[in-house]
Amino acid sequence: MRAPKQEGGQLRPLKTLERVLSKAGIGSRTDARKWIGAARVRVNGKLVQTPDYWVDLERDRVTLDGKPVRAQERRYLLLYKPKGYITSNGDPDGRATVYDLIGELGAWVVPVGRLDQDTSGLLLMTNDTQFAERIMNPEFHVPKTYLVKCSTVVGDDALDRLRNGVELSDGPTRPAEVRRVRDSGKYTHLEITITEGRNRQVRRMIEAVDSKVLKLVRTAIGQIEIGGLQIGAYRDLTPAELRALGGK
Ligand code: URA
Numbered sequence: 001m002r003a004p005k006q007e008g009g010q011l012r013p014l015k016t017l018e019r020v021l022s023k024a025g026i027g028s029r030t031d032a033r034k035w036i037g038a039a040r041v042r043v044n045g046k047l048v049q050t051p052d053y054w055v056d057l058e059r060d061r062v063t064l065d066g067k068p069v070r071a072q073e074r075r076y077l078l079l080y081k082p083k084g085y086i087t088s089n090g091d092p093d094g095r096a097t098v099y100d101l102i103g104e105l106g107a108w109v110v111p112v113g114r115l116d117q118d119t120s121g122l123l124l125m126t127n128d129t130q131f132a133e134r135i136m137n138p139e140f141h142v143p144k145t146y147l148v149k150c151s152t153v154v155g156d157d158a159l160d161r162l163r164n165g166v167e168l169s170d171g172p173t174r175p176a177e178v179r180r181v182r183d184s185g186k187y188t189h190l191e192i193t194i195t196e197g198r199n200r201q202v203r204r205m206i207e208a209v210d211s212k213v214l215k216l217v218r219t220a221i222g223q224i225e226i227g228g229l230q231i232g233a234y235r236d237l238t239p240a241e242l243r244a245l246g247g248k
């Protein structure tokens with residue numbers, strides 16, 4: 001929906017009601033629509049049931065169930081996602097989700113990018129949408145590091161191809177850092193660092209060199225490492241870690 005014409009040529013900080021609620025970090029956009037539809041939201045005391053209603057952030061007073069909606073304290077969590085958990089909120093098939101691991105936080109955090117159901121390791125979750133968008137945006141080249149167990153022994157030529165970029169169905173991959181960790185019998189264990197985050201990228205890269213991923217663990221994003229965190233546990237990022245990722 002187009003923003004309404006503004007008087008006097010001065011730009012006001014306008015946002016739709018749905019966005020004001022979801023940006024406040026108290027729920028998802030779907031939640032916001034539900035609350036609006038359920039007549040729980042008022043603007044300047046007036047009941048508004050249109051998610052696209054324009055709100056002036058400086059002048060208008062938005063309430064949910066009579067309580068003022070204010071921006072929430074920012075939260076930045078580092079979760080060790082176990083294999084078998086999905087990164088969406090709720091699943092029609094009843095699969096376990098990362099929200100089952102973090103419980104009631106009092107803040108609505110979302111995963112920063114996705115990890116496949118079969119992938120474990122470092123997942124950031126936050127209610128700071130700008131921070132999340134920057135980590136996910138390939139233009140910022142934030143490195144993501146994975147440990148990979150391949151289904152075969154992968155030769156040096158194949159490692160060089162992975163380093164230089166392989167052709168995938170959605171285009172060539174950027175150069176990657178690839179280190180052979182060890183060969184154990186019929187398997188190769190690699191450490192791969194990529195600066196994109198395409199769907200199932202590491203799995204597809206390994207398939208492009210005629211092997212398969214048997215196990216995939218994300219161990220780091222930028223300089224932030226999963227370290228000794230227990231599988232399934234989470235902690236807040238430290239201020240130094242947040243700064244290292246370009247947050248405040
Ligand atoms: N690459 C994959 O193939 N899967 C992930 O979950 C992350 C990166």
